[in-house]
Amino acid sequence: MSVNLLLFLCLWASSFLVTRSEDPYLFFDWNVTFGTIAPTGIPQQGILINGQFPGPNINSTSNNNVVINVFNNLDEPFLLTWTGVQHRKNSWQDGTLGTGCPIPPGKNYTYHFQVKDQIGSYVYYPTTAMHKAAGGFGGLRINSRLLIPVPYPDPADDYTILIGDWFSKGHTTLKKMLDGGRNLGRCDGVHINGRNAKGDGKDEPLFTMEPGKTYKYRICNIGIKTSLNFRFQGHNMKLVEMEGSHTVQNIYDSLDVHVAQCFAVLVTADQEPKDYYVVASTRFTRRVVTATGIIRYTNGKGPASPDLPPAPVGWAWSLNQFRTFRWNLTASAARPNPQGSYHYGGINITRTIKLANTAAKVNGKLRYAINGVSHVDPPTPLKLAEYYNVADKVFKYDIITDTPPASIQEIQLAPNVMNLTFRTFIEVIFENRETAIQSYHLSGYSFFAVAIETGTWSLEKRKNYNLLDAVSRHTIQVFPNSWAAILLTFDNAGMWNIRSEIWDRHYLGQQLYASVLSPERSLRDEYNLPDNTMLCGGIIENMPKPPPYSI
Numbered sequence: 001m002s003v004n005l006l007l008f009l010c011l012w013a014s015s016f017l018v019t020r021s022e023d024p025y026l027f028f029d030w031n032v033t034f035g036t037i038a039p040t041g042i043p044q045q046g047i048l049i050n051g052q053f054p055g056p057n058i059n060s061t062s063n064n065n066v067v068i069n070v071f072n073n074l075d076e077p078f079l080l081t082w083t084g085v086q087h088r089k090n091s092w093q094d095g096t097l098g099t100g101c102p103i104p105p106g107k108n109y110t111y112h113f114q115v116k117d118q119i120g121s122y123v124y125y126p127t128t129a130m131h132k133a134a135g136g137f138g139g140l141r142i143n144s145r146l147l148i149p150v151p152y153p154d155p156a157d158d159y160t161i162l163i164g165d166w167f168s169k170g171h172t173t174l175k176k177m178l179d180g181g182r183n184l185g186r187c188d189g190v191h192i193n194g195r196n197a198k199g200d201g202k203d204e205p206l207f208t209m210e211p212g213k214t215y216k217y218r219i220c221n222i223g224i225k226t227s228l229n230f231r232f233q234g235h236n237m238k239l240v241e242m243e244g245s246h247t248v249q250n251i252y253d254s255l256d257v258h259v260a261q262c263f264a265v266l267v268t269a270d271q272e273p274k275d276y277y278v279v280a281s282t283r284f285t286r287r288v289v290t291a292t293g294i295i296r297y298t299n300g301k302g303p304a305s306p307d308l309p310p311a312p313v314g315w316a317w318s319l320n321q322f323r324t325f326r327w328n329l330t331a332s333a334a335r336p337n338p339q340g341s342y343h344y345g346g347i348n349i350t351r352t353i354k355l356a357n358t359a360a361k362v363n364g365k366l367r368y369a370i371n372g373v374s375h376v377d378p379p380t381p382l383k384l385a386e387y388y389n390v391a392d393k394v395f396k397y398d399i400i401t402d403t404p405p406a407s408i409q410e411i412q413l414a415p416n417v418m419n420l421t422f423r424t425f426i427e428v429i430f431e432n433r434e435t436a437i438q439s440y441h442l443s444g445y446s447f448f449a450v451a452i453e454t455g456t457w458s459l460e461k462r463k464n465y466n467l468l469d470a471v472s473r474h475t476i477q478v479f480p481n482s483w484a485a486i487l488l489t490f491d492n493a494g495m496w497n498i499r500s501e502i503w504d505r506h507y508l509g510q511q512l513y514a515s516v517l518s519p520e521r522s523l524r525d526e527y528n529l530p531d532n533t534m535l536c537g538g539i540i541e542n543m544p545k546p547p548p549y550s551i
């Protein structure tokens with residue numbers, strides 16, 4: 001054996017040892033129950049995790065192994081997804097009905113995933129029924145490892161603010177409405193971390209700040225369907241991160257946070273010491289609904305002023321704000337290489353997929369579709385059907401084409417699965433032909449959000465793409481009668497949900513799955529079916545387990 005080879009083997013072996021000792025485990029036991037909550041002041045049934053609403057914050061660091069044993073003490077099946085956690089090679093843990101079975105009532109399931117090579121601000125929430133409208137959600141943060149420089153000084157503390165619209169009817173009634181083909185209508189309220197200040201001088205603060213210090217606030221829209229504008233009374237926000245990417249650090253008075261999006265900002269306590277409001281108010285709704293919360297200076301001497309900062313008006317403001325978001329090309333990513341070292345603008349596009357959302361009645365009931373297909377979840381999860389080699393008994397690949405027809409009058413109900421070739425660089429155009437705003441999310445990846453424009457997309461529009469410093473993120477809004485373009489390499493094998501985050505639309509079929517298969521069934525590309533995987537659907541339960549992937 002040559003000395004070089006020996007040296008190589010030693011390094012190789014020690015890299016395993018190092019990796020092992022460097023990747024700690026975080027263990028959680030979560031008890032999911034019904035309980036009483038009052039996000040808009042009126043007590044109602046909600047979903048608690050360990051008695052909390054919103055649920056516990058997960059505070060992790062890049063490469064941590066996260067093990068969460070979820071006990072479903074509801075009387076209905078339940079499943080959680082971890083939005084923006086990429087689950088490299090591991091769509092088994094993505095927690096959608098296409099990747100795994102829901103946890104039956106009274107049972108538990110242990111999620112096990114590594115937050116590999118990513119940093120940033122994320123959320124988790126239920127994907128079953130309309131549970132998201134009742135709670136079961138919380139924040140999930142991934143800190144940078146100590147050795148990796150972060151492009152701003154350590155904040156004095158790190159606060160999570162979850163904002164969302166709220167429907168008082170309760171998740172069971174909402175589900176019945178949708179099952180009956182009815183529209184949800186407008187929201188009844190807005191909450192900030194599960195509550196709304198009364199403004200009577202007795203509100204407990206959400207958070208406190210010491211004068212002179214700078215704090216990080218992670219702001220995510222955990223709501224059902226409404227874009228929200230978020231702002232601080234008397235303070236600016238310096239944007240530092242968006243869904244896992246360090247941004248150019250612009251200053252904002254307020255931010256439009258569309259459903260499922262997350263921003264991290266720095267706020268300095270440099271004003272007169274007293275209470276201040278944070279405000280979340282609905283955008284693009286006829287009636288503006290507002291929620292407030294209190295931020296208190298530790299040496300504070302007085303209540304917050306009742307004069308709330310005004311919200312912006314109109315779509316154009318929001319579109320212009322999107323265009324100010326830039327990736328910081330020189331900041332380190334989760335690894336010590338600059339974010340901009342991946343030159344996405346120079347890669348040839350191998351396939352363009354246009355996805356158009358439409359609504360139509362099927363048998364008299366409202367359904368939402370993408371390219372004419374309204375997705376339904378088969379009893380056997382798509383990923384399990386693929387793994388057990390019985391996909392043909394459960395769904396058909398590619399029932400939609402890459403170009404939607406100019407007009408979609410009829411909607412077909414079926415599992416909607418696209419075959420994406422592993423490691424190809426793809427352009428996806430989201431076309432919003434309707435008059436309501438869209439927010440699209442892709443699981444398992446982050447993508448370059450290169451353009452949002454009004455009108456209709458055509459090849460010439462590529463001239464307008466930001467091919468230099470578009471932010472790499474996981475969710476993008478599409479304004480009415482507009483389109484949005486994203487670019488990405490499908491290099492993460494698995495079954496990944498592409499969904500409208502407008503949750504009534506998602507529930508009524510506006511979603512699909514991207515099947516990305518490793519041609520070699522190789523462990524280098526994808527993990528084996530975890531031993532504790534739940535089986536369901538009536539086809540695979542009694543089948544022999546397929547041979548595992550090979551090295």
Ligand SMILES: *[C@@H]1O[C@H](CO)[C@@H](O)[C@H](O)[C@H]1NC(C)=O
Nearest residue numbers: 029030031032033034071073
């Ligand atoms: C979970 O909550 C239920 C209902 O409150 C309770 O009966 C049960 O003991 C709890 N289980 C655990 C493991 O905490």
Ligand SMILES: *[C@@H]1O[C@H](CO)[C@@H](O)[C@H](O)[C@H]1NC(C)=O
Nearest residue numbers: 057058059060061143157158
């Ligand atoms: C989160 O984790 C980091 C790293 O372990 C730690 O420094 C920090 O204090 C934690 N924050 C909270 C709020 O637990």
Ligand SMILES: *[C@@H]1O[C@H](CO)[C@@H](O)[C@H](O)[C@H]1NC(C)=O
Nearest residue numbers: 069108109110111532533534
């Ligand atoms: C359920 O919880 C127990 C521990 O209480 C654990 O041993 C078991 O593996 C869990 N089941 C699953 C499917 O994760």
Ligand SMILES: *[C@@H]1O[C@H](CO)[C@@H](O)[C@H](O)[C@H]1NC(C)=O
Nearest residue numbers: 150151247248249328330331
């Ligand atoms: C980008 O990141 C670099 C490196 O950490 C930092 O020095 C710089 O201030 C950041 N630039 C902007 C515009 O935020």
Ligand SMILES: *[C@@H]1O[C@H](CO)[C@@H](O)[C@H](O)[C@H]1NC(C)=O
Nearest residue numbers: 344345346347348349350425
């Ligand atoms: C992209 O395509 C062009 C034209 O077909 C070709 O000349 C170029 O070499 C390709 N670039 C890469 C990076 O493959």
Ligand SMILES: *[C@@H]1O[C@H](CO)[C@@H](O)[C@H](O)[C@H]1NC(C)=O
Nearest residue numbers: 391397398419420421422517
């Ligand atoms: C998916 O596409 C690849 C090549 O693009 C092809 O080899 C494969 O057979 C397709 N798979 C299915 C299930 O259609």
